[in-house]
Amino acid sequence: MEQLPSITDYPAGISVIDAQYHRPGRAAIHLMVENGVAALVDTGTRYSVPGVMAALAHKRIAPEQVAYIFLTHIHLDHAGGASEFMRQLPNAKLIVHPRGASHMANPVKLIAGVMAVYGEAKFRRMYGEIHPIAADRIISAPNGTCIELNGRPLHLLDTPGHARHHYCIHDARSQSIFTGDTFGVSYREFDVNGLEFVFPTTSPVQFDPDAAHASLDRLMALDPKHAFLTHYGRIDNLPHHALHMHALIDAFVAIAQQAPPYPDRHAAIAHALQDLLLQRLMAHGCILPQDAILSLLQIDIELNAQGLGIWLDQITRQPAQTVQS
Structure with missing residues (x-):
């Protein structure tokens, strides 16, 4: 059996699973469970899939119980594992920003763009195989979309700045936002006396500072208590971090x-x-x-x-x- 990755459990049925991307603690896949029905937020890469499947088995969650896979955006450290997860999770629907949906159904241009930067050999080592996903399993989610996870409403907000194909998820039950890269990067190694260190990610190719500022303000207007970052895990102290992110x-x-x-x-x-x-x-x-x-x-x-x-x-x-x- 695949060795279990690091798993950190939080209230309201939320778990942070290490995506095992480059190093431990660099990228997370978030699991949310509501009365036996599960969802994943972001997917890591193809190489993240075995560990997450082992984590689901460890939690006695059958593949058929996963109803949704949310992609905050389609950068491959967030979406590279989507096609393999969809193959192994037969009932899952893929929730993706309208600007990214076509690239999940036909990933040729997405793959070519990344290969142009890294070359084919490095691309294969980093991301593995990426396959088309059937269009009837993809839900294109514009701003304001509400997806109910077994009755638990999850509201999606368009949040450009890092990428134009980015949304964040507001989960009122846990008073949390799942922010992909919109609320920056925060590695647990930098925590000091319970206070995290957060900094922006401006990686290629769609950084827009004005949009990044506006998206931060939009998230903070929800008065969240926690943010779950793909890089990495849950942070608190959000008013403090929002000020530092803007600066x-x-x-x-x-x-x-x-x-x-x-x-x-x-x-x-x-x-x-x-x-x-x-x-x-x-x-x-x-x-x-x-x-x-x-x-x-x-x-x-x-x-x-x-x-x-x-x-x-x-x-x-x-x-x-x-x-x-």
Whole structure:
């Protein structure tokens, strides 16, 4: 039997399951159970599927009991495992943003775009096989959609900023929001005396700072007590974090706008992001060694620098360039 991934259980039938993506504690798949009917929020990659199936078996949840798979957006660390989950969960419907639904039914362009960055060999190592999903099992969910999980209403809100195909889920019963990447990234290794450290994700290719600010405000208007982040798990202290997220979005934008032109731009943005996050983590009280911090942040800094560069190209109408990570 597949070894169980890390599972953290919370009230109201919510569990955080490690997606086993790159390293422990980097990406989560959220499980919600309401009187014997289950849903997953985000899927990790194809390689996340065996561990999650083992977690369901551990919790005595049969594959037939999973009614929905919610994709907060279609970036492959969130959606790469969707086709394999749909194969193994015969009753599940896939809930996806209208801008992403066609890419789940026909993932050719999605796959090609990611392969263009990583190359086919690295793509296969990171994400495995991705297959089309039957259109009659996909529910395109525009803003305001309410999906009932065995009578438990889950409200979907359009939340661009990280991606234009992004929604968040409001679960009034648990006073929680499932935020994908809209509320940023927060690794448990950076928690200090119960206070989390949260920072934005500006990864390619649709970062929009104005939309990111507006989406944060929209989520906070719901007065949530908890947020479940794909990267990683549950955070509290949301008014505090919203203020810091707004400030860091502006700081990230300023770094991009102050960067030198090609060919030095990407390295300058990445270096400035690294310095900023190290400074903020020290102020937060983090006592991890610097090399340990940078090991945890390396991928995020690289992707954020890429995304900020593409955003600059878009607003200045220059040709977009990406750097392979």
